[in-house]
Amino acid sequence: MPELPEVETVRRTLTGLIVGKTIQSVRVLLPRIIQRPDDIRRFELELAGHRILDVGRRGKFLRIIMDGLVLVSHLRMEGRYGLYDGGDPLEKHTHVIFHFTDGTELRYKDVRQFGTMHLFLPGEEFSHKPLAKLGLEPLDEAFTEEAFRKAISRRTTKIKPALLNQEYVVGLGNIYVDEALFRAGIHPERPANRLGDAELTRLYEAILDTLTEAVEAGGSSIKSYVNGQGEMGMFQHSLRIYGRQGEPCVNCGQAVEKTVVGGRGTHFCPHCQPPYTEESVVGKGSVQAKPKGRTKAAAQAKGSASARAHTGNGVRG
Numbered sequence: 001m002p003e004l005p006e007v008e009t010v011r012r013t014l015t016g017l018i019v020g021k022t023i024q025s026v027r028v029l030l031p032r033i034i035q036r037p038d039d040i041r042r043f044e045l046e047l048a049g050h051r052i053l054d055v056g057r058r059g060k061f062l063r064i065i066m067d068g069l070v071l072v073s074h075l076r077m078e079g080r081y082g083l084y085d086g087g088d089p090l091e092k093h094t095h096v097i098f099h100f101t102d103g104t105e106l107r108y109k110d111v112r113q114f115g116t117m118h119l120f121l122p123g124e125e126f127s128h129k130p131l132a133k134l135g136l137e138p139l140d141e142a143f144t145e146e147a148f149r150k151a152i153s154r155r156t157t158k159i160k161p162a163l164l165n166q167e168y169v170v171g172l173g174n175i176y177v178d179e180a181l182f183r184a185g186i187h188p189e190r191p192a193n194r195l196g197d198a199e200l201t202r203l204y205e206a207i208l209d210t211l212t213e214a215v216e217a218g219g220s221s222i223k224s225y226v227n228g229q230g231e232m233g234m235f236q237h238s239l240r241i242y243g244r245q246g247e248p249c250v251n252c253g254q255a256v257e258k259t260v261v262g263g264r265g266t267h268f269c270p271h272c273q274p275p276y277t278e279e280s281v282v283g284k285g286s287v288q289a290k291p292k293g294r295t296k297a298a299a300q301a302k303g304s305a306s307a308r309a310h311t312g313n314g315v316r317g
C-alpha cells in the first residue's frame, strides 16, 4: 500500500507528466471510484476544458489542481496513473480516462478498485471529507518537534495506532510506523502518553529521517520507476525492520519479531525496542521489570544505529 513517500514520488512524477495539459473529455468506466459528485456524468462534464496547473499532496491524497477545480485522488492499495497515447490499447483494470487536447491520455488503473476520486472547487477540499480532519503534514515546515509533541504526547492509546491515526499525523502507514519506531528504539505497544521527552525527540527525528530518506530514494530512482508509458508503480526501498521477522536485527542481531498491534501486523526487535515496564499502566500485570543494563545497551545500540543513519542533526543520547 502506498504511504507518504510513494505518494510523494507519484506526485512528483505526475507533475512532470500532466501539468500544462488541458482536459478535453473524461470517461469513467467504473463509477464507484468517483465519490464526489454522486452523478458520474456531472464528474465527466465538469472536468472538460480545465487545464492542469499543479499536482499537490495532502497526506496520502493527491490533489490535481486545475483552473477552477481540484481533483482529490487516493490510490489506496493498487491505484496507478499512467500517461498513454490516445491510440494505445486499453489495458485491463482501466477505470478512468482523462483525454487531453494534445492527444495523450491519463489513465487510472486499479486492480483492487479501492481507489477514490473527489472533485471540489479550489480550497473547498480542505473542509470536506476526505481531507477535512487530517492531522500534521510531516514533510511540511509546520511539522516541528513542538507540534509533534502536542499531537501525540497526551494520547492514551499505544504509540503505533496513535501514529497511524491520520487525524494526528498524516501519511504514516504500517511500514513507516514500524520503521520509525524501530529507529527510535520504542516498542510499538508503549502508551503514547508515557513516552519520555527524549523518546519523543527520537521518534520525531526518526519519522523525519525515515520519510525523507524514502522520498529521496523514490526521487532518485524515478527514471527506472516510470516505464515507457509513464506508468508509475510502488517504489521498493530498503526496510530495516518491516517484513524482516525471523531475520537478525540490523542493530543487535537478535531475531526480529512479528506481532499484531491494533489489528496490524507489527515488526519490532525485542532487544532494541524493549517493552514498557511500569506496571501501573500495563493492565495485564505480568510485566517484569527489565534489568537496567539491558535498556542501556539497547539505547547504545540504537545510538550507533542513528549515527550510521546520519542526518546531520546528531542530537542523540
Ligand SMILES: [Zn+2]
Binding pocket: 249, 250, 251, 252, 253, 254, 269, 270, 271, 272, 273
Ligand atoms: Zn535489535
